[in-house]
Amino acid sequence: MTDPYLAPALVISECQRGILHPGLSVSSGLAEEVAARGIVGRTAALAREFRNRGLPVVHCIIEHRADQAGMLPNSYLGAMALRTRSLTVGTPDVEIPSELGPEPGDIVSSRATGVTAFYGTDLDAMLRLQGVRTVVLAGVSTNVALPGLATEAVNRGYHVVLAEDCTAGTSAQAHAAMLENLIGALARITPSEDIAARLPRQ
Template identity: 45%
Template sequence: MRLNGLDKGQRPALLISEVQNGITNARYTFSPLVEQVEVRGIVARIAALADAFRAAGAPVIFCNIVPRADFKGFPVNCVLASQLKKGGKVMAGRVEALTHDDLPIMPGDIVMERSHGMAPFTGTELDAILRGEGVQTIVLCGVSTNIALPGASTEAIALGYSVVLAEDCTAGGTAETHQMQVSMHLPLLATIAPGEIVADYVAKQSWAA
């Protein structure tokens, strides 16, 4: 399988989107999205993919949404933002805002915590960090294929990056919406591939300093 964006030895970064306790961990919350995360087993696959990136010397970046405890600077300008604020748990200082208990953060990983917005680039330092790391291709995983991952793909493309989506390391609100996104919408922006294939490509390269 040819992976556009990785087939010429481009330097990638793994962006792990919103795999946080209050969003994806059934020990802390439950929703159709959490159910899909559990059914699809994405947390263990993301951990394995992250290990492959670390072994190759490529950046692993956790992109978390962590509003301030008082939600200052967090505009409630869409239904999803309203739900997050009303839930009142995924915010600074609470365990629900932390990365999923079963997804370890290792030395050298980067944790990006934004206090607003539904996608990781706008109003954050993510683009500057990626350029500082010489990254050419973004590999996306996490949640959700409904909102954050299409948003991240669109932002990354606009900034000149290539995008790969590790499909079996992602989940959406329902199986049906996930399948629609990865078969109809996201292929217009990203190369869709299994995590193992992405890991194999990354393992053939080394970007160690």
């Protein structure tokens, strides 16, 4: 059986002020869960472990165009983004918390539209060029972005590991339900300390 930690990269999903900050987020429940679960600090610690071993750290962020080109109100998230003009390129909304980086060697993958990190980005190409075989997921949310990211990663042949204590959903109940009913079928769900202990050195 292939080692699920072979050639890993840490992929941090949508950890941005406009999503995490209680006063800015379009989902107050998600922002509250992020704070309650302390995911930023644990994700920062896990990112340091990856960097110390010479392993890739990738930040997947949303940066909508100022003219909103390519955005459609064909989902609740799309409609809310259009109405609130949130996560627009060049605004404080899109900033990554300083604890997380990005550090000079990190990769930042930005998308202007869509709801998952592989859509319309160079994420897959960048991972393959780094020789990545396993994506370790952290960030938000376990409602939409992370299950979507896990699905697309599996479709592309990657192993997927979810750092459970580095993730959050819009509520504790939603988080648990998504892990049990969807993400658990796609990814190995593991605490971040266990992941750090298994990491190879590049």
